[in-house]
Amino acid sequence: MPVLVSLVLRRLLGALPSIAAVVVVTFVLTRALPGDPAAYFAGPAADAQSVEEIRRKLGLDKPLPVQFLAYLGDLAQGEMGTSLITGQPVSADILARLPASVELTLCGLALALAVSLPLGVAAATRPGSWVDHMARVISTAGVSLPVFFTGLLLVYIFYYLLGWAPAPMGRLDLFASAPTTITGFYLVDSLITGQFATFRAAAAQLVLPALTLGLFALAPLTRMTRASMLGVLGSDFIRTARAGGLSRGTVLVTYALRNALLPVVTTLGMVFSFLLGANVLVEKVFAWPGIGSYAIEALVASDYAPVQGFILTMAIMYVGLNLMIDILYGLIDPRVRIEA
């Protein structure tokens, strides 16, 4: 697959300028934000002299270009500075918290896909039927209910009223111990190491927040699947497939759905990148130790390093995600492969 390798390399090279721009812009923007980290950390009782002291210790008294060069020097060594809140290196914090967010988002998307693809296809094959109306109601509800509301509602019903779900207290309840870290995904790690009790506990904690995210992601995915399928089902080659007497399943899945998948994949990528950074509310409701809540806490405290690290991580993930979507495109549609 030399074509694929060169595609990946070219795309990564092409992404370098945007990453560089992100580095500059986040640096400038975080400095431009109101708030003074030195004052924040000195506390309300500190006098001007101790604030100055802290400022000098943090290196914030130096001119901006010097600070920027120091930041670049850190980045070159793979360091993103130290968080003032946690006292840990930002890269370690993010590495510890990113898997939590990714695991949650992936599970939410998997749930959303499992429902939206069949629902969108069913709605497209019978436009105007009850399935179609149901799809519309579900997707409208999915976008119009804010995630913190659906999250709280789910907690209220399944934890408080029914008692089926565990307390919304993060990735594991107090009595379970975290699995040995291999990938950082509790579900995967616990399976690899054979800690099935941990797997059950982690999965139980994951269900409600994943459901909350899934409900939100359901709407764009269902609508895109339906619209795309409707377009494809009306096309000439579907008529050819039917005239060839192919079975309904082959016509729907092999012929129609595969062709309808391109815009769905695009939507999936957008939803994924959006959810990954924007599910702060869900992380708050379920006390989920993800990177969204990490970044928000840092922002509130004018803690520059984690905010910069967060944005940079997101930018890099965004580049990687887009690359993956382009590769998926090529797998689905041979015409894209040629153009690439």
Add this chain to the structure above:
Amino acid sequence: MMLLEIDNLSLNFRTRSGVVKALEDVSLSVGRGETLGVVGESGSGKSVLSFAVMGISDAAATVSQGAIRFEGLDLLKAGPSDLDELRGAEMAMIFQNPRTALNPIRPVGRQIADVLLRHAGVTRAQAQDKAVEMLARVRIPDPERRAKAYPFEMSGGMCQRVMIALALACSPKLLIADEPTTGLDVTTQAAIMDLVGELARESRMATLLITHDLGLAAERCDRIAVMHAGHVVEVAPTAELFARPRHPYTARLISTTPRPGASLAALEPIPGSLPDLRGELAPCRYSARCHLYQAECDAGPLPRQDDNGRMVACRRPA
């Protein structure tokens, strides 16, 4: 018994602006090995008729009366599984716009193999081999390599050859060719039609050739049915139809077709356009355009004289 018999078929489309009477009292038959041409201007119902025969009509279409019998089996009453057995195996169809009629993201060999897998009781490997064989039969050079190609990597003529290979893969008894050469250049047109004719003769396959090109129909068909606004107005053996058209519409249609030796200035357009097929229609749907129209034309259903394979639906036939 004829291979395909269409009896008094009427088909309507339900639309927001009313019921479109797309076909009314259409009767046609095709014998084994015969080539029947169906001609008429755009909107006359040719394609609607062919889709109805294949059972792939639009969801808004309803048959209000009549029967379509294939080897005696009434297709309109047959179950969906019986129809799926027939489609692609006993009767097959090739479409206009071969480029869009093929799945753009599936190798063409796979698409042929799909049909074979469905009907011929073969394994995937055998189906793939047979697909390559079919591509060779429609004279696609280097068929092994071409089987792995996608439609966008082929010319329009190549794609139509692939369509033919796809349609003929299971050796159907009836081929419906809906404007098979529209959009292809003239040399490719001739090559494609030669190919269809040759393959049809080899296996005594009947062909229903739907076209608006009278010249093409004249060259290729044993008999021709002329359609106008959802009616079959005349059916006759090809030579007789051109020598002595009996319906005024047929006569007009022939005079609009360029012929070698005749001056282009002699070409006359047919006056008026197709009537709106919604609402009440005159018994003769051509009456508003007809130079022979008289009040008696509106008096009840049209007589259909049928003698020696010639049919004309007109009160004042020539």
